[in-house]
Amino acid sequence: MPADVALTIDSGREETELREYLGEDFELDRLWHYQEQxxxxxxxxxxxxxxxxxxxxxLYNLTAFAMTGTKLPYLHELVRRVAPGxxxxxxxxxxxxxxxxxxxxxYRVEFADFDNPSVEYLRWRxxxxxxxxxxxxxxxxxxxxxxAAYAFDVIEHVPDAFAFLREMEQxxxxxxxxxxxxxxxxxxxxxxxxxxxxLAHAARHRVRHYAVLHGxxxxxxxxxxxxxxxxxxxxxxxxxxx
Numbered sequence: 314m315p316a317d318v319a320l321t322i323d324s325g326r327e328e329t330e331l332r333e334y335l336g337e338d339f340e341l342d343r344l345w346h347y348q349e350q351x352x353x354x355x356x357x358x359x360x361x362x363x364x365x366x367x368x369x370x371x372l373y374n375l376t377a378f379a380m381t382g383t384k385l386p387y388l389h390e391l392v393r394r395v396a397p398g399x400x401x402x403x404x405x406x407x408x409x410x411x412x413x414x415x416x417x418x419x420y421r422v423e424f425a426d427f428d429n430p431s432v433e434y435l436r437w438r439x440x441x442x443x444x445x446x447x448x449x450x451x452x453x454x455x456x457x458x459x460x461a462a463y464a465f466d467v468i469e470h471v472p473d474a475f476a477f478l479r480e481m482e483q484x485x486x487x488x489x490x491x492x493x494x495x496x497x498x499x500x501x502x503x504x505x506x507x508x509x510x511x512l513a514h515a516a517r518h519r520v521r522h523y524a525v526l527h528g529x530x531x532x533x534x535x536x537x538x539x540x541x542x543x544x545x546x547x548x549x550x551x552x553x554x555x
Contacts, residue, residue: 318392318418324380327410331376334437343370347377365470366429372408375431379410384465386526388414390534391463391489394521395420399460404481405467406448409435416444423459425449459485469493469503474511482537487521494529 332339343350354370355361365371378384388411395401397419403412406424408431416422426432428450439446449455462485464477469492471477481488492508508531512523515535522534 318397320385320388320392320414320418322379322382322385322414324382327376327380330438330441331372331434333441334434335372340373343373344377347374350374366427369430371429371431372434375408375410378466379408383527384411387463387465387489387491387532390522390524390532391461392418392420394534395461395487400458402455402459402462402481402485404455404462404464404484405470406435407431407467409438411463411465412446413438413442413444416446417442421446423447423449423456425451425455427451455480455484457484461485461487461489463489465489465491466493469506472504474504474506475514478511478514482518486537487534488515488518488537489534490532491526492531492533494531496529 328344331344351368351370351374354368355364358364358367391401392415398421400421400423401412401415403409403415403422403424406412406426409424412422412424423446424432424435425448426435432448436448439448462481464481468474468477468490474492478488478490481490492506492511493503494508495503495505512531512533515523515533518538519536520533521536522532524532526532
């Protein structure tokens with residue numbers, strides 16, 4: 314097991330970067346009331362798919378959420394099992410706060426999401442911090458060959474959670490994901506997850522870690538079926554693919 318890697322959220326930097334990026338358009342009140350302003354934007358847009366492709370309110374929402382440090386326990390479990398230098402995929406990256414932390418810790422991180430304002434902001438943040446990391450458009454395809462793929466507080470936003478997991482499994486040896494139980498006041502964008510069935514899906518693979526965090530977040534790390542194949546089988550499959 315790799316040695317523990319220090320990861321620390323710098324809330325001040327999260328806010329400062331958003332201020333610099335938006336310039337005169339930055340509104341502190343939207344950061345303080347990140348959920349209310351997001352719900353208002355969702356209602357105004359009226360279409361979930363179009364919202365994800367056009368939302369600027371998500372910049373505030375994702376920044377505020379990153380500032381809370383809620384996802385740090387997930388990241389700590391990931392880095393306990395994958396050493397710095399490993400190739401990681403931030404699947405459904407949004408503004409990329411998780412991947413930026415891992416880049417600074419010495420991991421080779423690539424990002425994947427649909428082309429939208431959050432990804433534009435991520436590209437700006439990468440340049441600002443001096444990183445040249447690939448950002449893949451999900452609409453155009455994402456490569457494979459990763460040591461691990463992770464998605465934190467993402468899967469509840471997709472229409473087909475099982476297809477989402479299969480996409481991650483095809484691209485990485487280790488899948489790291491959290492599954493949120495619903496609660497009153499959840500975002501309108503959250504789809505209720507079939508958590509028992511999703512955990513059963515993970516259990517058909519080799520589960521490396523499972524825990525319930527924050528009272529309702531099921532964190533699971535499991536190996537993809539590809540990871541369990543003998544090296545000679547993988548090599549033969551690569552040769553045939555070529």
